[in-house]
C-alpha cells in the first residue's frame with residue numbers, strides 16, 4: 705500500500721518539510737521572502753485528494769483572485785486531461801465552470817468569475833470536482849492568511865508533495881511507471897524499469913506512463929503536464945526539477961525496442 709501522506713518541498717527555499725509542518729514553515733518562509741506586502745491579506749489554501757493525503761499543494765492566493773484562477777491552477781498542475789467540466793462546492797452553494805455569472809438562471813448556481821473573498825475566508829473548507837463522469841474530487845482548506853502576496857499572478861504554488869514512492873508490483877523495488885488498464889476491470893499498478901523491460905510484450909504503450917504526481921493518476925488517460933504546472937511555480941524552478949524526463953525517455957526507448965524486434 706502507498707503511504708497515506710507524504711512529505712513535500714517548500715517551493716520558496718526548496719527544503720523538504722513534512723505535510724503537517726509545512727504550513728508553519730511556509731508562513732516563515734514567506735516573511736523572509738522578497739515578495740510584496742500590498743496591504744491586504746492573502747489566503748494560504750491547502751489542496752489535497754479527497755480520499756488520499758498522498759497528494760497535496762499549498763497555494764498562496766490574493767483575496768481578489770477568482771474561482772476561475774483557482775480552477776486554472778488545479779487543472780494546470782493536477783487534473784486537466786480533456787477539458788471536462790468542474791465545480792466548487794462552498795457552504796452548500798455550487799459554482800460551475802460553464803455558468804455565466806452575468807446571467808441568473810434562477811437555479812441558485814453560479815459561475816467561476818467571483819472573487820475568493822466573496823465566498824471563502826479563514827477556516828473555510830470546500831471541495832472541487834473535475835469531470836462529472838470519472839470524477840477527481842479534491843478537498844480545499846483555508847489554513848492561514850499572510851500579509852505577503854504572490855509576486856506576479858493572483859495566486860501561486862508555495863509547496864507541493866514530493867513525487868510518490870510506490871513499490872513495483874512485481875519486485876517491490878522503486879516503481880517508476882504506472883500501468884493502467886481501462887477495460888471493464890480497471891486497475892493500476894506501479895512497475896520498475898527492469899520489470900517494464902521484462903514484461904514489455906504484455907503492455908500497450910498508451911497505458912504506461914511515468915507515475916504522475918497527481919490525484920488524477922490513471923484516470924481517463926491523464927498525463928502529467930509539467931509545462932503547464934510550472935506556470936504556477938515561483939521563479940527559479942525548471943522543468944527538470946519537477947518532472948523526471950529521463951524516465952519518460954527511457955520508457956519510449958523500451959517501447960520502441962519492442963517494435964524494432966518485430
Ligand SMILES: [Zn+2]
Nearest residue numbers: 714716717733
Ligand atoms: Zn521554505
Ligand SMILES: [Zn+2]
Nearest residue numbers: 785786788924
Ligand atoms: Zn478526460
Ligand SMILES: [Zn+2]
Nearest residue numbers: 872875896899
Ligand atoms: Zn520491478
